[in-house]
Amino acid sequence: MFVMHFTFFTAAMLSAQNTSKISGTIFSKETGKIISQAEVLLNPGNLGTATDEVGSFEFKGLKAGNYEIQIIHLGCKGYNEKFRLGQGDQKSLQVFLEKDIQNIPGVEITDQAFEWEPYKKEVVDQATIESLPARDPGEFLRREPNVAGIRKGGGNIDPVVRGFKFSQLNVQTNTGQKIEGGCPNRMDPAASHIDVNDISRIEIIKGPYALRYGQAFGGVINLITEKAKPYEKFELHANALVGFESNWNGNKQHVSINGGNRTIYFALVGNHLEYGNYTAGNGEIIPSSFKKYNYSAELGISPAEKHNLLFSYKNSHGMDINFPALPMDEREDNTQLMSANYHYLYSSRLLQSIDAKIYYSDVNHEMDNKWRPFSDTVVAVSTIDARNAGGRVDFGLGNDNYRLHVGADYEDIFKDGQRVKNLILQPKLPVKTENLWSNASIQNMGFFAEYKRQQNQKLEWVVSGRLDMNKAASDPMQLKNMMGMDMYYNDSTDSDFVNFSISAGLTYRFNKSFSIDFALGRGVRSPDMTERFIILLPVGYDNYDYLGNPQLMPENNQQADLTLNYSHDELGQLSLNGFYSWVTDYITGIKVPPSEVMPQTKGVLGVKRFENIDNTYLYGFEFMWFSPTKYTYGASLTASYTAGQNPEVVKYIAEDGQVIDSEIVKNDPLPEIPPLEVNLRAHWYFFDNTFKPEIHLRMVASQNRISEAYDELATQGFFTAGINLSYQFNQYLSMAGGVSNIFDEPYYEHLNRRIIGSKAPLYEPGRIFYLNVMVNF
Amino acid sequence: METRYIIITILAVIIFSSCEKREEKSVKYITTNAISDYDLSYRLPSGELKTETIAATSMQDQWSFSFLAEQGDIVYVSGNYKDINSALNIRILVDGKVYKQGSSIGDTVRFVTVSGVVPYD
Numbered sequence: 001m002f003v004m005h006f007t008f009f010t011a012a013m014l015s016a017q018n019t020s021k022i023s024g025t026i027f028s029k030e031t032g033k034i035i036s037q038a039e040v041l042l043n044p045g046n047l048g049t050a051t052d053e054v055g056s057f058e059f060k061g062l063k064a065g066n067y068e069i070q071i072i073h074l075g076c077k078g079y080n081e082k083f084r085l086g087q088g089d090q091k092s093l094q095v096f097l098e099k100d101i102q103n104i105p106g107v108e109i110t111d112q113a114f115e116w117e118p119y120k121k122e123v124v125d126q127a128t129i130e131s132l133p134a135r136d137p138g139e140f141l142r143r144e145p146n147v148a149g150i151r152k153g154g155g156n157i158d159p160v161v162r163g164f165k166f167s168q169l170n171v172q173t174n175t176g177q178k179i180e181g182g183c184p185n186r187m188d189p190a191a192s193h194i195d196v197n198d199i200s201r202i203e204i205i206k207g208p209y210a211l212r213y214g215q216a217f218g219g220v221i222n223l224i225t226e227k228a229k230p231y232e233k234f235e236l237h238a239n240a241l242v243g244f245e246s247n248w249n250g251n252k253q254h255v256s257i258n259g260g261n262r263t264i265y266f267a268l269v270g271n272h273l274e275y276g277n278y279t280a281g282n283g284e285i286i287p288s289s290f291k292k293y294n295y296s297a298e299l300g301i302s303p304a305e306k307h308n309l310l311f312s313y314k315n316s317h318g319m320d321i322n323f324p325a326l327p328m329d330e331r332e333d334n335t336q337l338m339s340a341n342y343h344y345l346y347s348s349r350l351l352q353s354i355d356a357k358i359y360y361s362d363v364n365h366e367m368d369n370k371w372r373p374f375s376d377t378v379v380a381v382s383t384i385d386a387r388n389a390g391g392r393v394d395f396g397l398g399n400d401n402y403r404l405h406v407g408a409d410y411e412d413i414f415k416d417g418q419r420v421k422n423l424i425l426q427p428k429l430p431v432k433t434e435n436l437w438s439n440a441s442i443q444n445m446g447f448f449a450e451y452k453r454q455q456n457q458k459l460e461w462v463v464s465g466r467l468d469m470n471k472a473a474s475d476p477m478q479l480k481n482m483m484g485m486d487m488y489y490n491d492s493t494d495s496d497f498v499n500f501s502i503s504a505g506l507t508y509r510f511n512k513s514f515s516i517d518f519a520l521g522r523g524v525r526s527p528d529m530t531e532r533f534i535i536l537l538p539v540g541y542d543n544y545d546y547l548g549n550p551q552l553m554p555e556n557n558q559q560a561d562l563t564l565n566y567s568h569d570e571l572g573q574l575s576l577n578g579f580y581s582w583v584t585d586y587i588t589g590i591k592v593p594p595s596e597v598m599p600q601t602k603g604v605l606g607v608k609r610f611e612n613i614d615n616t617y618l619y620g621f622e623f624m625w626f627s628p629t630k631y632t633y634g635a636s637l638t639a640s641y642t643a644g645q646n647p648e649v650v651k652y653i654a655e656d657g658q659v660i661d662s663e664i665v666k667n668d669p670l671p672e673i674p675p676l677e678v679n680l681r682a683h684w685y686f687f688d689n690t691f692k693p694e695i696h697l698r699m700v701a702s703q704n705r706i707s708e709a710y711d712e713l714a715t716q717g718f719f720t721a722g723i724n725l726s727y728q729f730n731q732y733l734s735m736a737g738g739v740s741n742i743f744d745e746p747y748y749e750h751l752n753r754r755i756i757g758s759k760a761p762l763y764e765p766g767r768i769f770y771l772n773v774m775v776n777f
Numbered sequence: 778m779e780t781r782y783i784i785i786t787i788l789a790v791i792i793f794s795s796c797e798k799r800e801e802k803s804v805k806y807i808t809t810n811a812i813s814d815y816d817l818s819y820r821l822p823s824g825e826l827k828t829e830t831i832a833a834t835s836m837q838d839q840w841s842f843s844f845l846a847e848q849g850d851i852v853y854v855s856g857n858y859k860d861i862n863s864a865l866n867i868r869i870l871v872d873g874k875v876y877k878q879g880s881s882i883g884d885t886v887r888f889v890t891v892s893g894v895v896p897y898d
Contacts (some may be wrong), residue, residue: 148821238784319799320897331849370849370894379851424892427855428818429826777784 020085021689024093025057025629026051026071026317034567035097036123037201038073048251048777050201052125054573056629060728062689064089071095081505082406084595094288099234112384118505118517119209119561120577120622122147124202127228131726131736133245133770135252135275137191138224144204145622145640148674151752151762152185153290153323154248154275156192156330158187159204162579162752163618163642164218168555171221174312175213176392177339180413182384183435184530184537187323187330191223193316193337193363195271195294197254198225202558207579208523210502211466212394212405212450216501217525217557228258228267228298228310239776246769248288250279258526263302270295277322283745287371290321294578296337307440310341325762327538327601328367328382336362352403353396361388365417367752374602377425382436384417386529402453413442415529432482434600438475440493444526445469468499470554471525474533477548479600486535488597493550496534499524503562517563527552531587531610536600540589541753542673543708544608545599547592548737549587553612563574572627580619585612591652591659603757607653608649616670618644632689636683642669645704651709663666670712675703675717690729696722703750713759719745737771802820802872802895805843806854810866810880815858820851831856836864848897852876855890867891 001382026035041048042059044067051057064087071079076097085091113130122144134140138157142149149157150165161169171190174180179190188574198479205213210220236259258267272293277285294316299308318333339359346352368381390411397404417436422429440482450464476491503521510516530539533548540546559581566574589608599607620642627634646668653661664722683694698720724738741764749760755762790883806819809834818828822844831840846852854867867889868882 366850371897375894404833422851422853424851424853425890427888427890428819428828429853429855429892 001693019582020064020087020089021058021060022067022069022091023056023063023222023689024095026055026057026073027094027096028076029689030768035073035371037078037125038071038076038097039069040470041072043068043070048129050125052127054626055631058689059731060554060688061730061734063731069093071285072099073097082305086469090688095507117205118460118507118520118563120206120506120579122206124204124206126200129196129199130241130772130774131724132159133243133768133772134196135273137194137196137202137251138189140196141202141204142222143679145624145638145677145679146206146620146642147204148749148751150186150672151749151764152187152325153321154278154286154290155292155327158186158189159191159221160672160674161204161219161221162581162620163670164557166671167525167531168218168557169221170216170219171223172214173223173337174225174339174341174357175222175355176409177337177359177361177415178214178360178388178390178411179335180363180386180388180415180529182333182363182417183330183367183414183683184384184534185326186539187321187328187367188318188333188363188365191221192333192363193333194223194225195254195273195292195316197252197271198269198296200224200226204221206503207519207559207561207581208521209464209505209519209561211464211501211503211521211523212407214392214409214411214446214574215444215466215468215499215523215525216503216521217523217555226256226267226689227271228260228265228300228514230265230302230308231260231261231301232262234261237777241772241774241775243772244770246276247765247767248276255511260300265300265432266487267298268295269297269410278392278765278768281741281744281766283766284746284763286763286765287324291319292321293317305727306344306346309345310343311339312341313338317337322371324755325458327372327756328369328380329371330365331370331381332366334364336360350397350399351395352398355394355396356391357393358391358515359389360555363387377423379422379424380419381422382419384415384436386417387414388412400454402451404452405448405450407448409448410736411442411444413529415440415533422749426623430482434479435477436537437533437535438477440472440474440529442470442472442526442529442532444471460507461504461505463504464502466501468497468524468526468744470497471495471527472532474550477533477535477550479535481756488547489549491535492630495550495552497526497554499526499554513567515565517561517565518563521557521559523557523559524554526554527587527610534744536597536607538601538604540608541712542589542608543603543605544589544591545604546589547597547607547609549610552610553585554588555612556584559585568578569628569630572625575622575624578589578619579621580617582615582617584615586614586616586646587611588613588649590650591662603657605652605657608661613649614647616644616646618642618670620639624687624704632685634685635680637677637678637680639676641676642673644673644710646670646707649709667769668709669705669707669712671705671707671712672751673705675705675715676701690727692726694726696724698722700747713754715750715761717749718744718745719748729770732775732777734774735767735771736774740768740770741766743767754767780784782816790804799847799849801845801847803843803893804846804850804852805841805870805873806856807868808840808856808865809838810864811838811858812836812862812863813858815856815860815863815865817854817856817894819855822846822850822854824851826853833863846895848895850895851892851893853890853892855888855892857885857888861885865889869893871895
């Protein structure tokens with residue numbers, strides 16, 4: 001509450017009203033394509049923003065006066081212009097940036113030397129995140145076409161991209177830092193350890209093509225947080241966000257302070273989120289409350305021109321996070337993330353850039369069943385320590401026509417955890433301890449190379465390759481009964497793989513309006529910690545205890561993407577993509593006979609062990625249309641669809657909680673694939689572009705393509721609507737508010753897990769009124 | 778300019794005071810109704826289980842043990858007597874209110890076990 005009062009107080013002090021505006025669109029001079037994520041700085045005021053997905057930017061609520069605008073984009077010459085704005089002036093710019101890697105301010109580790117990529121890449125920017133009721137990155141990612149999420153509680157939604165999920169996706173932060181979640185049931189996927197309010201942008205690269213960023217199988221999600229940045233002379237700045245949501249009485253606060261000079265600079269950031277239980281559209285109260293808080297510090301040093309060092313430390317905590325779809329709730333999460341980054345950029349030499357990073361991520365996860373009825377008999381507490389230490393180095397060589405990246409990355413994952421069962425109704429309080437992981441480790445050393453070439457004004461192409469040496473080991477996988485006798489024992493836990501991934505793509509421009517992108521790739525991923533070493537826990541979609549298999553083979557994804565792009569001054573931008581993926585050595589669960597191992601979880605049907613099967617297929621499309629940006633109104637329309645198929649799978653037939661038979665199912669749909677979805681957004685600008693209402697209509701089809709083998713249930717289609725209103729008071733203060741799920745529709749996503757022990761759906765929140773207030777100075 | 782520095786200092790204080798702590802509650806184990814010695818096991822705040830023989834001569838004799846516990850901590854008391862004429866009542870109080878209780882009369886075989894976790898509300 002103090003932060004809220006403080007914010008309003010500050011805003012009141014700074015609320016000098018004015019209505020001038022500058023906006024513009026950035027293009028590549030060579031290709032004519034728009035440039036998204038170009039950095040745009042405006043002084044005085046030290047205002048900064050990045051161009052959006054259609055290359056546009058704007059600063060609103062400016063006072064009359066002299067200004068200087070600076071536009072920077074890696075791989076392009078900088079652009080500067082001085083001008084005067086009168087009271088009420090609206091200046092519009094069209095800027096064409098020339099290719100030429102010069103310099104970048106600060107330590108932006110993500111390197112996009114060439115704007116084009118022949119595969120699908122979505123970018124979510126900070127302004128969008130700030131204007132909506134974002135709670136965690138996974139939830140926010142669901143806005144993007146063909147990106148869904150698995151909900152098990154109020155937060156920590158696990159992203160799914162084109163049907164690929166879990167370790168089929170390479171989720172990382174700040175281009176290279178990996179996080180190993182602690183929970184075997186993925187209460188805390190990697191994305192959940194990054195506070196959504198710290199994110200400056202999210203990049204989603206679909207397919208097995210971006211091989212520079214680690215093992216790429218189904219896609220790469222890169223969560224880039226706000227960075228400390230240098231200033232010409234010493235400056236100090238701060239920004240704050242205070243947000244409130246009705247329904248589950250959610251409130252969040254974000255405070256960031258940054259400053260420094262050209263040599264030394266810093267950032268201090270803190271976040272706090274507290275949400276209660278939400279009410280679904282049908283009035284059902286969902287136990288979904290959670291609390292999170294975190295703080296981080298960054299120190300940047302520029303010892304010499306073109307050389308930057310950045311040290312980063314983050315400490316984050318979660319408490320009492322409800323998961324009604326899981327057998328336990330997260331009691332505590334204590335996570336530390338640290339990294340040291342080095343960045344060098346010198347455009348006029350053969351060696352144009354060096355990016356180096358070392359990092360350490362440590363997740364301490366504790367979960368229990370203390371909020372569940374069964375805790376009257378047995379109190380079960382699981383504690384897991386999950387660590388990931390590693391680094392990467394990336395050398396960028398090239399000239400105006402080509403760019404070659406070569407480098408290496410390494411990660412060392414360690415995981416150890418136990419479940420302690422206290423039998424609290426029995427004399428002498430017996431305690432049973434079970435291993436979830438036993439000092440399990442995976443080391444992966446990767447070498448990569450990527451070559452991009454602009455052949456001529458029409459053709460650009462890229463080829464990349466990656467070699468991974470993957471090694472895993474664990475103490476014996478062992479489960480004992482109360483008498484100390486082995487119920488399961490496996491000491492054959494070592495494995496060693498060499499994986500080769502390759503991808504290639506091209507962009508061909510028929511004219512200034514029409515182009516095609518084509519990409520082909522083979523991504524290989526080694527099995528993860530759960531697939532290799534988990535010891536009898538119900539971690540899958542179905543009702544079985546799962547057993548890790550150290551002898552699993554890597555999974556391979558052979559994929560092709562074809563994208564047609566059309567751009568027109570009056571019609572806007574159109575993009576239509578189709579993809580086809582052929583997954584071999586697909587990893588799935590196969591039932592193990594009870595004579596080999598008995599299940600340990602009450603109510604499950606048996607034990608499944610992770611195994612490789614022949615192959616599966618995924619295919620689908622994405623359609624996107626963005627209206628021209630030159631009008632004071634605009635709209636976008638997206639549609640996406642994915643289907644997955646398993647040519648042959650075993651279905652186990654259960655009766656009265658026992659498996660009694662099995663049968664082969666042909667062409668069974670893959671489970672947990674989201675249905676067809678269409679999104680329509682429309683917005684207008686009023687009052688000299690300071691006020692922007694936007695409506696969002698979302699239509700999701702029913703999902704009847706369900707897996708018979710996994711006893712998946714169909715879901716009904718639904719329609720939701722939302723309104724967002726954003727208002728820029730002045731250069732210091734802005735607000736965004738609105739209503740989501742206006743009609744209080746009771747609905748649930750197909751990927752929402754069911755309430756534990758039942759087939760009851762986990763509904764999404766009903767109507768929510770929200771308000772975010774942002775202060776920057 | 779000075780106002781800006783003051784504001785930034787206040788923001789910095791907010792950042793580093795945003796941590797959360799779990800609430801502590803007072804817990805009290807109470808046993809009564811026994812007329813002769815009985816064996817009692819109870820969980821200590823450290824998590825260890827302590828077992829001792831409690832001396833009793835009349836139903837009014839009361840044994841108690843108090844401590845502070847965090848929400849979610851396991852509380853556990855289990856007792857058993859060998860005198861067929863005896864009885865045992867066990868109560869666990871959280872913040873002065875009875876959280877759980879159990880008793881037996883003349884049952885020398887069955888243990889009276891009262892347990893749970895300190896509530897979160």
